[in-house]
Amino acid sequence: MTPILSISDATKRYNTPDGNVITALDNVSLVVEQNEFVTLLGPSGCGKTTLLRTISGFEDLETGSIQIDGSTVTHLPAHKRPVNTVFQKYALFPHMSISKNVAYSLEVSGVSKSQITTRVGKMLELVGLEGFENRKVNQLSGGQQQRVALARSLIAQPKILLLDEPLSALDKNLRHKMQQELKTLQEEIGIAFVFVTHDQEEALTMSDRIVVLSDGKIQQLGTPEDIYRRPENEFVARFVGEGNLFDGEVTQSTTKGASVTLTTGQKTVVSQSGLKKGDKVKLLARPEDVLIGKSSNTKDITFNGTVDHVNFIGAEYQILAKSKDGTSIKATFRPDVEQRDQIAGVGSDIRLYVPKEALHVITKEKVI
């Protein structure tokens, strides 16, 4: 099957008023398959919106090309592209009723009145807004406006729906609800979504694949598990989720894995192949992989120190511990009923370890 979207070597530069040049997109290549939910994730200013706007046709590329469903659209104006956008602030037309807003794309393309009425009715039903037809935009709550924006861009049956941080204006509970609804909706109507967010949790829960961007470059492209468990570089490891990074050096390497000596002097083994003796590496351990107690395997990373900080966040406890030589480690626990009273208090001694299987080797800092 032809991919629904294929971007190759896209580069986009902006001239700032004070004479600088900003490279907002730097050689970005990306393929989105039919029915895929792809999320663009990255810190503020990394080029997410720019990438989305080049797909929708509001920005011209300097170099590179874009294909939608097999046909090249690189120089097609926005109104001729078979994609629709849900804007961050919704951009609903304030002078039109809800049904007029939703009907807009059908009306400008000359669909018959009776068809419009039935399709608008169906669409409003799909997003759960029956009975709101005659209201005006300012008579709706944020979440309802969000749904109108969705309905308005879905009614023309675009090949791709582009969403620029559509949930960022909603409060936390509503955001979680809308995340679920969006995901369900996407599976129901079966078109590709390209979704922008700078919220990593949102990206992890919703996406089939995640594109991590920084400074206009793709840092990693993979499934949520790839991104979280197997980050390709330090930037991704630090940007997505919390983590502990241990510095070390490869002392021996085989096809089955490698031995690594940490700067603390501890020796451990990892299963990654392709490492070379003398390589400087970082070992990533997520906080939930840090366990309390004494390890039975000498190759596990062990940590003795005192509790510096305890955060209770409902289901779990976050602990920050410091050792005598000043290194610190983050760990999270979900204690069961009997253990609850035994959580170490601040200042008490604690013994932690990371099973060697949980370690992930990182060799690069960042794609530059």
Add this chain to the structure above:
Amino acid sequence: MASLETNERRRRVILLGLLTPPTIFLAIFFLAPLAIMVIYSWLEPGLYGGVIWNFYDLNYGRILGWADSKYEKFDLVYLIIFLKSVRLALTTVFISLIICYPAAFWISRMSEGKKNLFLFLITLPFFVSLILRLFAWVLILRPTGFLNQALLGLGIITEPLHIIFTDVAVIIGMTYIFIPFMFLPLYASIEKLDLSLMEASADLGATQFQTFRRVIFPLTLPGIIGGSIIVFIPALGNFIVPSVLGGAKVMMIGNLIEQQFLSARNWPFGSALGMIVMASVLLLLIYYVKIMAREDQMTSAPAVKEVS
């Protein structure tokens, strides 16, 4: 409950105290002259100026057609002058709208500093006397003036154009002096326009023309109507521009009224003419308010019912 009521009463007393002075001021300086006009228009003109205190409806009869020719003669020329004034005022509205609409767009896209500079430039003419500015236009438009010299020099025309003392000169002059009044309300509504709405429209498949017709135009319509009314009313009653740039050849209703008051010394007839201009403007405004109210009803919800 009791305290609530006294509170309410106190609020009313304060409100009354605050509103009384401006009300009296308006009554004396705004309504009284108007009342004098209304009364005079129904009085008989004296032979050598002044009025005779008799009820007399022939001031209106002269204009609208029920005067017998015993004392006063009905003459169609007054209505013709009135209609011509309407035509000139409408043309002025139209031309200044055509000029200001794109200009307001253009200026609203500028950087903050430039915007303020241009807004200042647009109000700059107000610092110079109106009469002076109009005489400058005489210098520009007369047969030996700047415009004709330039066109002759460039070989575009061989004979000087006779613009001065024609309707065209009056329209040019009125457009020139009323442009700021059209520009400011237009600018206010265009400046507020959200650029992302235009992107949303294009995103949904609308061509630029469709975006203009369905999004930009309706959202800037209040500015268009506001500017048009603010220009139309003073243009309709204007007498300075036609007397400077129209000379003896172009007469608008304003000149006619001025003549009746100052040279013919027929205050009742002048008042009657004034009342007719005012009445037609009032009708226009009432119509506008009605339309706006209906539009509001059409676009807003049939009342979101609150559950109590």
